[in-house]
Amino acid sequence: MSRVFVSRDMASVALGADDVARAFAAAGCQVVRTGSRGLFNIEPLVEVETEEGRIGFGPVGPADVAAVLDGSHANRLGRIEDLPFFAGQQRFTFARCGIIDPVDLNDYAAHGGWLGLEKARALAPQQVVDAVKASGLRGRGGAGFPTGIKWQTVLDAPAGDKFIVCNADEGDSGTFADRMLMEGDPYCLIEGMAIAAHAVGAGHGYIYIRSEYPFCVATMRAAIEASAHLVAPFVLEVREGAGAYVCGEETALLDSIEGKRGQVRAKPPLPALQGLFGRPTVINNVLSLAAVPFILSEGAEAYAAVGFGRSRGTMPVQLAGNVRHGGLYEIGFGITLGELVNEIGGGTASGRPVRAVQVGGPLGAYFPPSMFHLPFDYEAFAQAGGLIGHAGITVFDDSVDMAHMARFAMEFCAAESCGKCTPCRIGSTRGVEIMDRIIAERDITAPVRPEPVEGRARASTSSARTEGGYLGKALYSRAPDRIDVSIEAQTNLLRDLADTMKYGSLCALGGFTPYPVLSALDHFPEDFGASAPVKEAAE
Amino acid sequence: MEDFVTEWTARHGATRDRLLPLLHAMLEEAGYIDDALVPAIARALNLSRADVHGVITFYHDFRRTAPGRHVVKLCRAESCQARGGAAIEAAAAKRLGVAMGEVRADGQVALEPVYCLGLCAIGPNALVDGRPVGRIDAAVLERIALEVAA
Amino acid sequence: MSDDTHVMSTTDRLVYMAHQIARNMAMMGEAKATEALAEHLTRFWDPRMKAQIIAIAQDQPERLSPVVTAAVARMAQGRPAPQVDAAQFNRVDEAGHCDAG
Amino acid sequence: MSFSRETDHGTPPVLATGKSVTLTIDGQSVTLPEGTSIMRAASLLGGSIPKLCATDNVESFGSCRLCLVEVEGRNGYPASCTTPVAEGMVVRTQTDRLKQLRRGVMELYISDHPLDCLTCGANGDCELQDQAGAVGLRDVRYGYDGATNMGQAKDQSNPYFDFDPSKCIVCSRCVRACEEVQGTFALTIENKGFESKVSPSQGEDFLGSECVSCGACVQACPTASLIEKKVVESGTPDRAVVTTCAYCGVGCTFRAEMRGEELVRMVPWKDGKANRGHSCVKGRFAWGYAQHQDRILNPMIRASVDQPWREVSWEEAIAHTASEFRRIQAKYGTRSIGGITSSRCTNEETFLVQKLIRQGFGNNNVDTCARVCHSPTGYGLSQTFGTSAGTQDFDSVMQADVILVIGANPTDGHPVFASRMKKRLRQGAKLIVIDPRRTDLVQSPHIAAEHHLPLRPGTNVAMLTAIAHVVVTEKLYDEAFIRERCDWDEFMDWAEFVSEAARSPEAIAPLTGVKADDVRAAARLYATGGNGAIYYGLGVTEHSQGSSTVMSIANLAMATGNVGREGVGVNPLRGQNNVQGACDMGSFPHEFSGYRHVSDDATRSLFERTWGVALDAEPGLRIPNMLDAATDGTFKGLFVQGEDILQSDPNTHHVAAGLAAMECVVVQDLFLNETANYAHIFLPGSTFLEKDGTFTNAERRIQRVRKVMAPLNGYADWEIVQLVANAMGLAWTYDHPSQIMDEIAALTPTFAGVSYDRLEAEGSLQWPANDAAPDGTPTMHRDGFVRGKGKFVVTDYVPTDEKTGPRFPLLLTTGRILSHYNVGAQTRRTANTAWHPEDRLEMHPSDADNRGLKDGDWVTLRSRAGETTLRALITERVAPGVVYTTFHHPETQANVITTDYSDWATNCPEYKVTAVQVMASNGPSDWQQDYAEQARNSRRIAPLEAAE
Structure with missing residues (x-):
């Protein structure tokens, strides 16, 4: 009776992993449900335990049980870690993901689990903070702020209640590392938070998970209950988001946990000094906290040895969108964008040429292939007018209309704006209107592109022109028909609006929306009907 | 439902930070949060009705009207768009006979937008009554339509 | 005490007031209570009320309790109310005694 | 029209924590307390950041992002309102880059704002209009055919102000004012x-929402979105006079903003030390009675x-x-007449009335309405502390750790002080409420009393003595303080x-109906909670x-050392605007001004020398005794x-x-009130808007009342009292x-x-404000x-003679409601009746059920004592066996019920x-009908020519 491993990850289930598991169980196998290995074109994946280790077959269906068990199945992959996609990786944080049964405490302990916590508890809090500083770990959520300095501030804050908050509101399109880790190796995150609690003297921790991740919420709650005795007196609790992307911003997240509207707070005060319930709070992303057990168990130097420039350690990059080998690729900083998209990602899934990639979710910039030389490093991307964010890379083939993507960036901002600050609350809606005018003007002079689907926010399509009637005269300079709707004027207005949003907004939602908009406009002017030679439209 | 509120707060606590967990529990229990229950929630957590109304109307999940018998949450984010999400959205609206963001007139199915389910390499994706469905194409859409017709 | 207070005559009210004050000073002990009651009548009752209670003490002694009778007698001797040392205010320089705010 | 609006520094002042910081703003150096915002710093320097x-x-x-500035060494453009000053900081507030950003933000604002400045109620008094000018906005390139929040329905439900969502810029100043300043969280x-969108409660109209109409949001609103109806009707004000409100004892100071002789609005004065820039519905809006047609002129x-x-x-009158x-004096004797001073008139007027009586009438028959509210405070505090007034100022509550409220409903009776108390409670101070009713302080949004002791009415002394029992027996008293100060x-x-x-809590539990452990817990908290x-x-x-209750309160304060510094004390919440002043001025029959007994020869001779007349050394009649003497025929005027x-x-x-x-x-009042039904001479009075003078509020603060019309x-x-005095031969020449x-x-x-x-x-x-305390006395009894x-007065519970029995099984207690004041003479003649048109009888559901009442x-x-009828209000706020009502409307005549006990x-x-x-009853009682008929009859004014 052979043991087989089938992923219970939400993506695997979406592709039918449950039916596969049932089929093998019906065939009498002992089925162990694991996290996902992180390469989705081979899912649903089954690994069969044999003398030479676990042999993978994928993708497979419920009807392939016999072919898999007798090894004759066409999609036999051999040992998964030998596949090129996995061999090149440096899985410090995701070492156990896809291997162990996520909620089995023994399986976790057998693979180096709790070692980091034990070592941390043997050290004084200051020593633990020093280790995190020495590792060079920076915020994996996107801000890239040195995690050790944040912890130091909370440790130095006066005694009394302190909190550890994990930002698991991973709302960026193209990112799923947090989801995979929480579903695949929940104790790793719990161990990281327990170490943080010991380091700064916190008694209570919250994990704020977005409601769009139901599997994460269930797995984390089960894991917290099972491991409560191991992390005591530190108490952990999951709090579910409610469909507001802006709650990925740390202060909006804190307000949300406090039972309020997820509105962004002004800083200062910094959350490290006045965070949750006004108390000193460590607030870090899932990946930042999940990297900590490795730093304590293997030593800060081992973590810092890997990396590029001031970006030390590994970054779990997520390849998404129109990409052949979509999945999770944990690698040290420094690897170039081109290697990630073409060698590792294998280009587009549609087979058409890659025209653009968006790095860092809906607020990240679009990069044309001409910029694929860029090394994956916070500073390098910043200089190139973009950002790493949560390291999600969304690939587009040449059927993409960059004007529509710029419009979608504004529409997404309008849909998710918390409504507190003027540049974002009003600017995003005006941005959609400007893009509608540009696209309408462009489509008069060029073949019509597929009609954009109306976004949730009320974007106006009709423009009631008043041809100089009484109202027109009364409104004088502001009369609709005196507004210059030429592409050149609207493009300049778009740049002015982007400037106001970038430097005026209270947080990154309004502040970074100009990244995708301006990068699309700068790198793909042809899609905006600009004077540059219009590329004949893709069929 | 009013006693559901008092029982829940008696068991899980009545401090202000319990508001979102309570609203989630009410969603699970009744599918939506009726405006008439806001006074009971406010009393239980010692908040004003304005506080509670402000929170309910802020978060997309806290619906104030009955949901469809079936709910299809279709992802509209960039990764799914890169894999043909926009076309699938148009097709779904037509096939299911309901506009995006609405509940069908007969209350049978609701088509809702969602910005990213974290399945960004296998889009277009959707949550059908809470169950993830990936690589949606015409055939998968047909299966979903039959399922939600029941 | 008659059930219907609102037909209480003036003399009834004075008798009732005197006994109510006495009841609320009882915990001081009889000697102190008598002295305090006498001082209270002297300081706060207008001449007519004083005259009426003194008349009741003479004509209808049975209506007054021993403490009240003694206090009325002391008040009647017209001993001047204890001198309030005006200088005491200036040293602390703040308000002096009063009965009502 | 030059109309000096108070300068708005943008962020609140910072408590000077000793540490100060020096920085330069636009080249000017300035030193300020740490924590001050850059915006406030610039404003204090005279500069102005949008x-x-x-x-x-x-x-x-x-949130608005208009106030961005540049700070050397910091990237980006931080908002000056949320960025505190730092040592050596170099700030520039007027660069071209900033102008560009500010214009960009303003262009967005105006792209979603109506362009009707010339016809708008806030024209000339709108911050959006000012700032659009300041940043030099010349064009709105977004056009006007995009999405907009304009064209929404206006909410005119509140009688005093309108809400126009179309003009709202969602700056949340109103929401924050309702939360931080008022503490009601209605928005x-x-x-x-x-x-x-700004939403009262659940998106209702203002009148139907949780809003208590204090006006803080209207005051905070920078545009015409929330605006006083009177401003819309008669235009923005052109001058302002600072005066003091004539309603409750908090003593809020206001800017009466006028347009010529017409009062346009009352806006709380930010430098008012009692109300710190806040107001309630009465002071802020309910001043229309001054011009009501009922005024007798x-x-x-x-x-x-x-x-x-x-x-x-x-002349004739x-x-x-x-x-x-x-x-009358000739016929019935010198002591046959007397007078009653008002707690709503000024100190100067009250002083003159008691002078008229003492100097003119030659007797001490003067009393005041403080008789029926806080006379026990005077007696009790003077016996124990030596002075008849509260010990603290209102600011002191912000340093209290434990707040004990007994027999008071501040959110209705003293709303502006209640807001400050609620703010302190939200900061973490603990609250104990001793009251038969579940008042709002016991539980309301964001406020929850640590302990509520719902005692049966009339058992205060038993309860306080039981608390003292716990303090003493568990050795929680402050021995050092007692030995030194008592x-x-x-x-x-x-x-x-x-x-x-x-006297233990266990012994008195059956009496008060409150569990002993709650009493013990409350006692321990008060004694040891800071x-x-x-x-x-x-x-x-x-x-x-x-x-006795006041003395037992004073005993508790002394026993626990809670007297003589900020954050502690014994604080009577005085009912009316000048009840404290009326008492200070010598309105009581037994004392001159400053609480000095009429029998005290030194004091009396001082008055005799000054007034040139011999003064009566015997105390005069109190009001109830005046009425007795009248029925006896010895008191006629x-x-x-x-x-x-x-x-x-x-x-x-x-x-x-x-x-x-x-x-x-003789009645001197604004309207023909109920007492005027029995009057022979009516002298028309003036309102606080029509005279100069001073009021003294509940914290002994003397404040100016200034004539605005x-x-x-x-x-x-x-002037009227002087006319009467002159007519009686007194040579007054004020x-x-x-x-x-x-x-x-x-x-x-x-x-x-x-x-x-x-x-x-x-x-x-x-x-006291004299040589010993040149700048006045915020906190009394500091040193001695x-x-x-301090004198400990032994107090014991003596049950009241007012007993429940089979004929009268329930206990009635009375009180006040926010929208009305005292007998309602003023507030009933304003739009406040929108909230409380009639007195209602609050009853517990169980009492109502077994009487079949809905x-x-x-x-x-x-x-x-009597009978009246009114409509029932079934509520859990009162305990079983207790009923409650207010006495704001003459129709109900609640005081026909109250007895003579005192x-x-x-x-x-x-x-x-x-x-x-x-x-159950089927409508007004016959007594009410006769009374109404008699009152109507006595208010007839003969037309001039038919006068016989």
Whole structure:
């Protein structure tokens, strides 16, 4: 009776992993449900335990049980870690993901689990903070702020209640590392938070998970209950988001946990000094906290040895969108964008040429292939007018209309704006209107592109022109028909609006929306009907 | 439902930070949060009705009207768009006979937008009554339509 | 005490007031209570009320309790109310005694 | 029109924590307390950074993004409102880059804002209009055909202000004012993003929402979105006069903003030390009564009360008043007349009335309405501390750790102070409430009392003595304080008395109906929880043991060392705007101003020398005794200024009988009130808007009242009293209230340092203000008690004679509601009736059920003293066996129910405990109908030509 491993990850289930598991169980196998290995074109994946280790077959269906068990199945992959996609990786944080049964405490302990916590508890809090500083770990959520300095501030804050908050509101399109880790190796995150609690003297921790991740919420709650005795007196609790992307911003997240509207707070005060319930709070992303057990168990130097420039350690990059080998690729900083998209990602899934990639979710910039030389490093991307964010890379083939993507960036901002600050609350809606005018003007002079689907926010399509009637005269300079709707004027207005949003907004939602908009406009002017030679439209 | 509120707060606590967990529990229990229950929630957590109304109307999940018998949450984010999400959205609206963001007139199915389910390499994706469905194409859409017709 | 207070005559009210004050000073002990009651009548009752209670003490002694009778007698001797040392205010320089705010 | 608006520094002042910081802003160096915002720093330097979401009575928010500045060494453009100053910081506030960003933000604002400035109610007084000009916005390139929040329906439900969502810029200043300043949390922003909208409660209209109409949001709103109806109707104001509100004892100061002679709006004055820039619905909006058509403007006389009034000239009325009083004195003796001063008139007017009586009438028959509210405070505090006033200032509550509220409902009676108390509670102070009712302080949004002791009405002394029992027996008293500041032996006597088992919480539990452990927990919290501050109101004083209750409160404060510093003290919440002043001015029959007994020869001779007349050394009659003397035929004349004893004093039949027995009742008031039904001479009075003077609030703060318009009736009240005095032969020659205050200062040690010039300079002074305390006394009894050693007075529970029984099984207690004031004479003549059109009887569901009564039914309320009818209000707020009502509407005449029982020391009526029976009824009782008929009949004014 052979043991087989089938992923219970939400993506695997979406592709039918449950039916596969049932089929093998019906065939009498002992089925162990694991996290996902992180390469989705081979899912649903089954690994069969044999003398030479676990042999993978994928993708497979419920009807392939016999072919898999007798090894004759066409999609036999051999040992998964030998596949090129996995061999090149440096899985410090995701070492156990896809291997162990996520909620089995023994399986976790057998693979180096709790070692980091034990070592941390043997050290004084200051020593633990020093280790995190020495590792060079920076915020994996996107801000890239040195995690050790944040912890130091909370440790130095006066005694009394302190909190550890994990930002698991991973709302960026193209990112799923947090989801995979929480579903695949929940104790790793719990161990990281327990170490943080010991380091700064916190008694209570919250994990704020977005409601769009139901599997994460269930797995984390089960894991917290099972491991409560191991992390005591530190108490952990999951709090579910409610469909507001802006709650990925740390202060909006804190307000949300406090039972309020997820509105962004002004800083200062910094959350490290006045965070949750006004108390000193460590607030870090899932990946930042999940990297900590490795730093304590293997030593800060081992973590810092890997990396590029001031970006030390590994970054779990997520390849998404129109990409052949979509999945999770944990690698040290420094690897170039081109290697990630073409060698590792294998280009587009549609087979058409890659025209653009968006790095860092809906607020990240679009990069044309001409910029694929860029090394994956916070500073390098910043200089190139973009950002790493949560390291999600969304690939587009040449059927993409960059004007529509710029419009979608504004529409997404309008849909998710918390409504507190003027540049974002009003600017995003005006941005959609400007893009509608540009696209309408462009489509008069060029073949019509597929009609954009109306976004949730009320974007106006009709423009009631008043041809100089009484109202027109009364409104004088502001009369609709005196507004210059030429592409050149609207493009300049778009740049002015982007400037106001970038430097005026209270947080990154309004502040970074100009990244995708301006990068699309700068790198793909042809899609905006600009004077540059219009590329004949893709069929 | 009013006693559901008092029982829940008696068991899980009545401090202000319990508001979102309570609203989630009410969603699970009744599918939506009726405006008439806001006074009971406010009393239980010692908040004003304005506080509670402000929170309910802020978060997309806290619906104030009955949901469809079936709910299809279709992802509209960039990764799914890169894999043909926009076309699938148009097709779904037509096939299911309901506009995006609405509940069908007969209350049978609701088509809702969602910005990213974290399945960004296998889009277009959707949550059908809470169950993830990936690589949606015409055939998968047909299966979903039959399922939600029941 | 008659059930219907609102037909209480003036003399009834004075008798009732005197006994109510006495009841609320009882915990001081009889000697102190008598002295305090006498001082209270002297300081706060207008001449007519004083005259009426003194008349009741003479004509209808049975209506007054021993403490009240003694206090009325002391008040009647017209001993001047204890001198309030005006200088005491200036040293602390703040308000002096009063009965009502 | 130059209209000096108060400068708005944008962010609140910072408590000077000692550390200060030096920085340069636009080249100018400045040193400020750490924590001050850059915006405030720039404003204090005279510069001006554009702002829209910042205003200095709420915390900074950082949402409009207009106030961006450049700071050397910091990238980006931080908002100056949310960025504190730092040592050596170099700030630039007026660079081209900033101008560009600010114009970009303003262009977005105006792309979603109506362009009707010229016809808008806020034209000339709108911050959005000012800032659009300041940043130089010249074009809105987004056009006007995009999505917009304009064109929404206007909410005109509130009688005093309109809400126009179309003009809202979602700066949330209103939401934050409702939260931080008022503490009601009635507003929120609903939805998010572009659809964000200000929403009262659940998106209802203002009147139907949780809004208490305090006006803080209207004051905070930078545009015309929230605006006073009067401003829309008559235009923006062009001048402002600072004056003091004439409603409750908090003593809020306002800017009366005028347009010529027309009062446009009352806006709380930010430098007012009592209200710190806040207001309630009464002071802020309910001033319309001043021009109400019910105002009587001409003097009237009549021979007997069943005849119609006859309008006469001032000369005739004054002469008639003087001659009548002289006639009565000649016929019935010097002591046959007297007067009642008002707690709503100014100090100067009250002083003149008691001077008229003492100097003119030659007797001490003067009393005031403080008799029926806080006279026990005077007696109790003077016996224990040596002075009859509260010990703290209002600011002191912000340093309290434990707040004990007994017998008071501040959120209704003293709303502006309640807001500050609620703010302190939200900061973490603990609250104990001792009250038969579940008042709002027991539980309301964001406020929850740590302990609520719902005792049966009338058992205060038992409860407080039980608390003292716990403090003493568990050794929680502050021995060092007692030994230093009190008489140890007196303490030991008191301690021994309260330690007896009969006074333990367990022993009194059956009496008070409160569980013993709750009492013990509350006692431990008060004694050991840090700064303990006690606040009490009429629920303490209006009992047969009112004075004993005040003394037991003082005992508790002394025993736990909670006197003589900030954050502690014993604080009576005084009812009316100048009840404290009325008492200070010598309105009581037994004392001169400054609480000095009439028998004290030194004081009396000082007054005799100054007034040139021999003064009576014997105390005069109190109001109830005046009425008795009247029915006995020895008291025939009464001068009543600004009081309505028929409606406000207990046992209405008794009052009516007394008044009817008099030969000359003179009423000086704004309207024909209930007492005027029995009056022979009516002298029309003036409102606080029509005269100069001073009020003294509940924290002993003397504040100026300034004339903003000419008196409709021709004279200020003090001028009328002077006319009467002159007619009676007194050579008074005051031509301005400041001269009266100088006389008061000369005659009263605690007012020695008070003068109009000092008040003009300091804004206000808290007495005692003299050589020993040149700048006034915020906190009393700092070093020693006024009487030297604090005195422990042994107090014991003596049950009231007002007993429940089969005929009258329920206990009635009375109180006040936010929208009305005292007898409602003023507030009933304003739009406040929108909130409380009639008095209602609050009943517990169980009491209602076993009488078959439903919410809203007409019920008969009967006591031994009388009977009336009103509609029931079924609520859990009152305990079973207890019913509650207010006395704001004459139709219900609640005081026909209250009995003659009163406080043993001061005769303060026992409003709070009346045994009653409640039963279904079919409408107003016959007594109510006769009364209404009689009142209508007596208010007839004969038309001029038909005067016989």
